[in-house]
Amino acid sequence: MNLSLKALSRGERVLLAGLVLLASFAGTFIHAGLAASRAEHTAAANRALTSRLALTDLALFTEARYTRHRSQADLHAAFQDHPGALEHFPTGSLAGPPPYRAPHAEQPVVPEAALPR
C-alpha cells in the first residue's frame, strides 16, 4: 500500500498527528514501566542501605537539623529554637503541619506519641 502524506486530506493528516500523539501518550506508560524495572536493581540496593544504616529520612532538606530528619523532629520542631521563634528556613515554610495535626487528618498510629511532652 502506497501511503503518501500528500494523498491524505487535511482532516486525515490532523487525525494522523493525533494518533501519533496518542501513541506517544501510551508510550509514556511503557517508558515508565521499563524505567522502573531498569531502576529495580538500584532501588533494591538503596532499600538494603536504608535497612543496614537504619535510616529514617531522605537527605532532601539538609539545611536545618529539624528539617533533615522530618519524621524524627518533634511536633513543634520549627519553633524549638526558642519560644515564639519564627521559621526561617524555606523547608519549614513549605513543609506543612504534621499529618495528624492537619484538619480532617487521620489519627496518628500511636496517638499518645503525638502529644507534646
Added chain:
Amino acid sequence: MPNNPWFQRQRYLVDFTVGALARRKGRNLALLAVYALIVFVLASVLLFSQALRHEAAMLLSSAPEVTVQRMVAGRHDLVPAAYLDRLAKVRGVADGRGRLWGYYYDPSVAANYTLLVPMSDPPPPGKVRVGATLARTRGLGVGDVLSLRSHEGHPFPFTVDGTLSSESALLTADLVLVCEQDFRALFGIPAGLYTDLILTVRNPREVTKVAEKVLRTLPDTRPIVRDDILRTYAALFDWREGMVMVLLSGAVLAFIIFAWDKASGLSAEERREIGVLKAIGWETSDIMAMKLWEGLLVSVFAFLLGYLAAYLHVFGFGASLFGPVLKGWSVLYPQFELTPRVDGFQVFTLFFLSVFPYALATIVPVWRAAIADPDVVMRQ
C-alpha cells in the same frame, strides 16, 4: 471499515472542521498553545509529586519498624542503654539496638553533616566514609583528610576511607559514617548513651501494639513507627503539591474563564456560518457533530501536547522549572534522577477535567443557534 457510511461521514466532518479551524488559524493556535501550557503545568506538578512520593515510600519501606526517642522537657535527649533491657522484655519485640547519630555544622560550607555510626561494617578508627554530595561539595576523595572540631574545640582529623555511591545520594547526600569510638570522642557522648533506639517487631501486624507498650513501659519516650515516617513524607509532598497548585490556581482560573467564554459564546462569524450550513441543507445533528469535533480536536490535542511536554520536562529535564519548590534546596543537595512513575488514575482525572468541560461547553450555544431558523441566525 473505511467504506462504512458513518465512518465516511465523520471523515468529511473532520475535514470540514479542520478547514473551519484553519480559517481562524491565529486565534485557534493561540488557544491551543495556552490550553496546552495549562495542562503542561498541572501535569508537571502531578507527575513530579507522584514520582517523589513513590521514591520516598519505596526507599523508606525498609526504615526501622519502631524508633524510640527519649524526651526530656519536650526535647529529644540521649537514651540510656538500660532502656534497651527494659524494652527487650516487652512482648512482641524481637530485637532492639541503639543508634548513634548527630549533626555537625561545618562553617566552611555553611552546611550540616549527619554523622552516623553504622550498625554493621563501620569504618576503622580515624577513618570516615562520606556521602557523594558531601564529597563533591568539599572536594574530598579517598585518602583526603576531613578535619572536624571536637566538642572540646580540638581538631579531629579523619581520613576518607571511601565514598558512598552517588546512586544512593537521596539517602546519603550529607552522611559521614564513623566508628562508635570516634563518634563518642568527637561529641563527648559517654558509653552507655545512645541517640535513639530502634526495635524490630516479631509480627509486623503488632507494630502499633508494641509502640503502645513501649510508651507504657517508658513514659518519657516517643515511639515513631514506620507508618508514621511514610505518612510524614506522603503528607510533605502532598502539601508542597498543594502549595504549587494554589499558586497556579489564579492562572488556571483565568484560563477557565477564557476557555469558557471562547467555547460557550459564538462570534457573529460563527453564527453566520451555522446559518449558511443550515440553509444549504445541513441538519442540526451534523452541525452539532462538527462543533463537537472542533471541541474535541482542540482539547484532546492540548491535553496530549501538554502532558507529553510535562513528561519530558519532569523525567527528561529534571523538572527544572519548579523542581526547587517541590523538592527543596540546600547547600548539600543530592543529585538524583527520579524514576518515571505514572499514576493512571491521576492522568485520567487530568484528562477528564481538561477535555470534557471544554468539549461540552462548545455544544450548548451551537445547539441554540442550530435549532433556530437559518434566516434569523444569519440576520443576527
